[in-house]
Amino acid sequence: MSWRFVSLPPQDGYHMITSFVAVAEYVTKGGKDTFLVFSVKEPFVNVGVHQEVWLEVDLEYTKKMKIPVVRRDLGGGTVVITQGEHDYFLVLRQEEAPSDPKALYEKFLTPVVNVLKDYGLNASLRDQDIVVNGKKISGNGAMTHGKAVVIAGNILMNVDTELMSKCIKVPSEKFRDKLAKDMSEWITSLERELGYVPPREELDKKLKESFENSLGIKFEEARLTPEEIERWEQLSNEKKKEEWIFYKDNRHPELKTERCVKISSAVVVCHFDYKARKLVRLTTKFVNKRLHEVSISGDFFVMSPQGFVEKLEDRLSGVPPDKIPEVIDLTFNEMKPVIFGFTADDLKKAFQEIINKPEVQEVI
Structure with a gap:
């Protein structure tokens, strides 16, 4: 050949x-x-x-x-x-x-x-x-x-x-x-x-x-x-x-925190680094007992399909905390991503770590 x-x-x-x-x-x-x-x-x-x-x-x-x-x-x-x-x-x-x-x-x-x-x-x-x-x-x-x-x-x-x-x-x-x-x-x-x-x-x-x-x-x-x-x-x-270089940042312009910050009795913005096989960074915003917005970033590799992370972020928007694992499983089962660095279970554990934080518990 x-x-x-x-x-x-x-x-x-x-x-x-x-x-x-x-x-x-x-x-x-x-x-x-x-x-x-x-x-x-x-x-x-x-x-x-x-x-x-x-x-x-x-x-x-x-x-x-x-x-x-x-x-x-x-x-x-x-x-x-x-x-x-x-x-x-x-x-x-x-x-x-x-x-x-x-x-x-x-x-x-x-x-x-x-x-x-x-x-x-x-x-x-x-x-x-x-x-x-x-x-x-x-x-x-x-x-x-x-x-x-x-x-x-x-x-x-x-x-x-x-x-x-x-x-x-x-x-x-x-x-x-x-x-x-x-x-x-x-x-x-x-x-x-x-x-x-x-x-x-x-x-x-x-x-x-x-x-x-x-x-x-x-x-x-x-x-x-x-x-x-x-x-x-x-x-x-x-x-x-610049719209390409900073596309991930601009996709979530309000999610800029490296810790948990309670903004009001109904709003909290929280960041968490979860070490799976690779690093997964979650930055979340909970509003009125729902996951209002999430940014999933890190040094993992998604070989296919293109746009999987963005699609998952969109599907998680507006979801109650107890439904997050279900949405993750449904999206993984439907899109069948090939990922090197983390699994669906890793992602569910990372979200649970955020949900368990005192600042988040106070608003959900």
């Missing part, structure tokens, strides 16, 4: 997070499976599609330093992308990809693990991340687009934990110092592990060989088609618009 191997020049954040969408549309129309590799021109903050920017990013710092904040179409957490990573995207026909996320990652990330092992590193797959001696060296995610599946990932060549910690929103400077220290302890890089940074061309050569051997495919050097490039430019321009 023949795949395209496309090596692109360094890109800005908006082009990076739309490259694989343009290619997914090409694959959907019958184009060849494609492996993209490239790096970025300058640092940017990359926010997951299900996250609220105000909860995740230190906007005061990013604006001051003119660091772009970019929202991708892919789930997962907020990351700071720098020139110190080597990025790759696999775009393939949906029928060739396992429907189970764990099996998907195992099949298509094992070749990357093998590349790191070839450098003599103790690399292994942990969920969708690749770790060396327990420290993350590669973050990955997946999504469906049209009739294509995208696996996005990177290999950290070197890391700037100080910059990363300054871009992330934290409760205090003391916490920021701790965050930077923690990042140094649970993130690593080729430079740290090997004592040098391998050339990107060498990495590409090893990746090609490993994927060909593991998947039984053959790469052909290729370029994006004119149609892909035209669509890519269109998509990158759309991602620069």
Whole structure:
């Protein structure tokens, strides 16, 4: 089986997070499976599609330093992308990809693990991340687009934990110092592990060989088609618009709290972080003994269907607290989402945690 191997020049954040969408549309129309590799021109903050920017990013710092904040179409957490990573995207026909996320990652990330092992590193797959001696060296995610599946990932060549910690929103400077220290302890890089940074061309050569051997495919050097490039430019321009970058924030403009606040005898706004396999953030507003509004955000991945989280939020609006589990179950059963990071039961437990809070109990 023949795949395209496309090596692109360094890109800005908006082009990076739309490259694989343009290619997914090409694959959907019958184009060849494609492996993209490239790096970025300058640092940017990359926010997951299900996250609220105000909860995740230190906007005061990013604006001051003119660091772009970019929202991708892919789930997962907020990351700071720098020139110190080597990025790759696999775009393939949906029928060739396992429907189970764990099996998907195992099949298509094992070749990357093998590349790191070839450098003599103790690399292994942990969920969708690749770790060396327990420290993350590669973050990955997946999504469906049209009739294509995208696996996005990177290999950290070197890391700037100080910059990363300054871009992330934290409760205090003391916490920021701790965050930077923690990042140094649970993130690593080729430079740290090997004592040098391998050339990107060498990495590409090893990746090609490993994927060909593991998947039984053959790469052909290729370029994006004119149609892909035209669509890519269109998509990158759309991602620069503030209504996209802050769409999750603007969807719930009144839900801005990081704790429970009783506004009146009938109204309470409450925020709760629930750690399932991934983080689920719930911000809720209860009015007159009903769930008036909810924002469900976090670093989870919804591979399909698109718009599932928004549909669930809408269906929960106006529901009495005791009916929330029923609505969650009905929506999951009807839409059958493929989610990596939490289950319907996790979501029900998270809501129950909020409902049990004293401030909420007083108004419901």
